[in-house]
Structures are given as C-alpha cells and as structure tokens.
Amino acid sequence: RGSEAEHRLFERLFQDYNEIIRPVANVSDAVIIQFEVSMSQLVKVDEVNQIMETNLWLKQIWNDYKLKWDPADYDGAEFLRVPAQKIWKPDIVLYNNAMGDFQVDDKTKALVKHTGEVTWIPPAIFKSSCKIDVTYFPFDYQNCTMKFGSWSYDKAKIELVLVGSSMNLKDYWESGEWAIIHAPGYKHDIKYNCCEEIYQDITYSLYIRRLPLFYTINLIIPCLLISFLTVLVFYLPSDCGEKVTLCISVLLSLTVFLLVITETIPSTSLVIPLIGEYLLFTMIFVTLSIVITVFVLNVHYRTPTTHTMPAWVKAVFLHTLPRVMFMARPAGGEGGGADRCSSLIDVSRPLSLSLPLCEKSIKCIKKRKRKEIRLWPGWCGPVVEPQPQNQEVTVRFPIQDDWKYVAMVIDRIFLWVFILVCILGTAGLFLQPLMARDDP
Structure with a gap:
C-alpha cells in the first residue's frame, strides 16, 4: 500500500x-x-x-x-x-x-x-x-x-x-x-x-x-648533506690529492639531483620557489669551493724557484691569522725553526765542524725529519765541502713548508667561512616562511 x-x-x-x-x-x-x-x-x-x-x-x-x-x-x-x-x-x-x-x-x-x-x-x-x-x-x-x-x-x-x-x-x-x-x-x-x-x-x-614532510625528506635533507660535504673539502689535507676530486663529485651529484627533482618543483617563471633558491645557493656554494680549492692547491705546491713569499704574506698568514684561529704550528715548523737549524750549518761557505756541532746538527735534522744536507761516512771531520745541490735543499724545504702552512691557513679560513655561510644561508632561507606567515 x-x-x-x-x-x-x-x-x-x-x-x-x-x-x-x-x-x-x-x-x-x-x-x-x-x-x-x-x-x-x-x-x-x-x-x-x-x-x-x-x-x-x-x-x-x-x-x-x-x-x-x-x-x-x-x-x-x-x-x-x-x-x-x-x-x-x-x-x-x-x-x-x-x-x-x-x-x-x-x-x-x-x-x-x-x-x-x-x-x-x-x-x-x-x-x-x-x-x-x-x-x-x-x-x-x-x-x-x-x-x-x-x-x-x-x-x-x-x-x-x-x-x-x-x-x-x-x-x-x-x-x-x-x-x-x-x-x-x-x-x-x-x-x-x-x-x-x-x-x-x-x-x-x-x-x-x-x-612539507615529503619535500623535507626527499629535497631539503639531501641538499643539506651535499652542503655539508662541500664544507668538508676544506678540512681535507692538500697532500692527499683528493680535494678537487671530492668537489667535482659533489657538483656532479648535485647536478644529477637537480635533474631528478625538476619535475617535483613547480615549474613557473612568475617567482622562484624557496627550494629553488636553496638549490641555486648550494650550486653556487659548490662551485666556489672548487675555485677556492684550486687556489689552495696552487699555494700548497709553490716552491722558491717559482714564487717568492712577500713579507706581508708571512706577517698575515704565518703569524696573525694562525693566532686568531687558534692554530698552533708544530715546533720547528715555522721560519724561525728553519733559521735555527740553518744557523747550525752554514752552507754558504765551507764548513768546519767540530764533533759537538755535528751532533747538534744531526739532532736538528732528525727533529725536522728533513734531509737538509747529505751525510757521508767521516762527514764530521775537520773540514767538509758542501755540494751545490745540498745548498738548494737546505733553503728550499723551509720555504716550501711555509707555503704549505699558508695553504693550510687559507683552508682553515674558508672552512669556518663556509660553515658560517652554510648555517646562515640555510637558516635565512627556511626562516622566511615563518617570518612571512600570515594566518587567517
């Protein structure tokens, strides 16, 4: 019904x-x-x-x-x-x-x-x-x-x-x-x-x-890790020969990473997204590290035959900046230590060495772990004639050590500069949304 x-x-x-x-x-x-x-x-x-x-x-x-x-x-x-x-x-x-x-x-x-x-x-x-x-x-x-x-x-x-x-x-x-x-x-x-x-x-x-969790895990954290690897380049010793290799590897990894995430980032030309600014910042960061690393290696491998160290470089990079950055050079490593060892053996003229002077010279040579002059059996005799190549070695090693120390100081400077720039740049970019937030 x-x-x-x-x-x-x-x-x-x-x-x-x-x-x-x-x-x-x-x-x-x-x-x-x-x-x-x-x-x-x-x-x-x-x-x-x-x-x-x-x-x-x-x-x-x-x-x-x-x-x-x-x-x-x-x-x-x-x-x-x-x-x-x-x-x-x-x-x-x-x-x-x-x-x-x-x-x-x-x-x-x-x-x-x-x-x-x-x-x-x-x-x-x-x-x-x-x-x-x-x-x-x-x-x-x-x-x-x-x-x-x-x-x-x-x-x-x-x-x-x-x-x-x-x-x-x-x-x-x-x-x-x-x-x-x-x-x-x-x-x-x-x-x-x-x-x-x-x-x-x-x-x-x-x-x-x-x-933002997905983008934080897949975009931001990898970029932060790449930036951290760039900072480590300046902590790597120049003697290992892998500084430029590490820089290029980081740059290549960043380039591949950018190609992968291109489709994820909104493709618009009206404004540059925040993550795009950070990726650009990281790319510039890595490129500058390569340029600076090449310059540091150039300084590290300088010799007296190619470069003369100016007085202001000695004053700034061997005395002033190390004290500012709390760097302590090993004893006998500075120019003064080289002069003390050189004063024991004057290679500019024939040497007339007594036995005590010979013992002091040998101790100095062992301490520096550098072969300043070649020793033969019976060297500690009344009179020893130095060879010309020995005179060059005596002068070259202390100056080479100074250039290496200058390169180390430059590395340390840019290590702290890049750490500071990385922290401030990252904080400055990602604090912008919080500062500009305008809730309804």
Whole structure:
C-alpha cells in the first residue's frame, strides 16, 4: 500500500507541474535558497596551471508551495524522493570554474517534505581557478576562493542565505599533501557591467597549507648533506690529492639531483620557489669551493724557484691569522725553526765542524725529519765541502713548508667561512616562511 500511496502522490504533484517556473505565489516574491557547501575531498592543487580540484556537496534547501500534501491522505507519507529533473532548481554555478561543466549534474534525487521543503544535495567535482604563490614552496600557504551564485536570477528573484559561517568539513577526507586551515564563507551583493540588476553570490575562501614532510625528506635533507660535504673539502689535507676530486663529485651529484627533482618543483617563471633558491645557493656554494680549492692547491705546491713569499704574506698568514684561529704550528715548523737549524750549518761557505756541532746538527735534522744536507761516512771531520745541490735543499724545504702552512691557513679560513655561510644561508632561507606567515 505504501508504494501505491507514493505513486498516487507522485502523480498528483507532477500532473500540472512546470519545472521551469519559479515556485512562488507572487511574481514579485523571491525564492529563499539556504546554501551550504560540504568539502568531501581536496583532490589536487595544480601549481603550474593554477587549478584546484575539489569534490564538494552543494546543499540547497528551498520551499516549493506546489509540492505540499497532507500525509494523512497518503498513508502517512511525509517524504518523497523525486528526480531532480522533475522539479525547479536554482541554477547555482561556480563562477571561477577553470574547466568542465559550470553547473552541477542533476542526476541525483531531491528530498521533498510534505510541507513543501525541498532538499537537494548534489555531489560535484569542481576545477576552480586559483592564484598559486609558490614563493615559499614547500612551506607555502595558499588562499583559493570558490564563488557560487545564480547565473540567471538576480537578487529580486533568488535570495541566497549562507548556512553556517564556514565550509562544512565534517565529512572531509584528509589529503596527504594539503591541510585545510580555515574555510570561511562570505555573502556578496554585486552589480555587474552587463546588467542593471544586483546579483548575489556566496564565496568561500579556502586557506590551505602544504604538508612539507615529503619535500623535507626527499629535497631539503639531501641538499643539506651535499652542503655539508662541500664544507668538508676544506678540512681535507692538500697532500692527499683528493680535494678537487671530492668537489667535482659533489657538483656532479648535485647536478644529477637537480635533474631528478625538476619535475617535483613547480615549474613557473612568475617567482622562484624557496627550494629553488636553496638549490641555486648550494650550486653556487659548490662551485666556489672548487675555485677556492684550486687556489689552495696552487699555494700548497709553490716552491722558491717559482714564487717568492712577500713579507706581508708571512706577517698575515704565518703569524696573525694562525693566532686568531687558534692554530698552533708544530715546533720547528715555522721560519724561525728553519733559521735555527740553518744557523747550525752554514752552507754558504765551507764548513768546519767540530764533533759537538755535528751532533747538534744531526739532532736538528732528525727533529725536522728533513734531509737538509747529505751525510757521508767521516762527514764530521775537520773540514767538509758542501755540494751545490745540498745548498738548494737546505733553503728550499723551509720555504716550501711555509707555503704549505699558508695553504693550510687559507683552508682553515674558508672552512669556518663556509660553515658560517652554510648555517646562515640555510637558516635565512627556511626562516622566511615563518617570518612571512600570515594566518587567517
């Protein structure tokens, strides 16, 4: 009997019903539409094309005086579900739709109450235009708006009433990339240039925040490790011959890394993303380390036959800077130690050495672990004639040690400079989103 009652009710309601005419008793009356948007899912945010894709439920409630009945006449039936194509519906559309249909599909059914109240909740997937600012990517916040309103009816024909102060998020399915901070709704009365009437719209401002964990693990931490390897280049001794090799290896690894993540970073020319700035900073960082390493190696392998050490270099790099950076040169390693050993054996003229002087000279030679003059059996005799090549060795080794120490001092300077630049550069880049944060 229930089915028969609903059949009779349906036939009676839609016998002379016209779904094109507004359901008002007087033409001057406006249909009051209670409007609420429920967010089901934030599908995707396309930074390149500046499109936000969402899955929404548009809840619309209005009163249709032609759809009233007495439940007692139809076996107590208080509700009737009817196809949406059969009844009048407000033509609510998304104004800032980027692609697809502007209007929702009417294949879902509407719930009609015996008092004439009609409730229609059609689901729809919208692709709305959204101005994306990727300056602080991947620590960025976005504000995407969705503007809903009637396309045909002005304020005198349809009056929109905003239900609640914000978008309904009770049935929201959490996104793995974005978190919704707030989604307030606003009602506006606007007069467009095309028409004289005033049109109403309800606009939702969707404040979303990107979840940076994925990009932190896969982008930022590898960049930090590469920067740390660049700093270690200046702690590597020049004698090992692997300084330039390490620099080139780091540069190649960074280049390959950049090629891999090119598709991950938003490709836009409007602004440079924060992670792009950091990658550029790291690339410049590594390139400068290669240039400085080549210069340090050039200083390290200088000899008296190619370069003469200026007095200011001795004063700055052998005395002043080591004290500033708390570097202690081993005893006998400075120029003074070389002079003391050289004073024991004067190779500029024939040597006349006694046995005690010979013993002191041998001790000095062992201490420096350098062969300043060649010793033969019976060398500690009354008179020894030095060979010319021995005179060159005596002078060359102390000056070579000074050049090596200068290279070590330069390495130590840039070690601290690069550590400081790495820390300050990293902190300066990634503190920008926190300082520029503007929550709604």
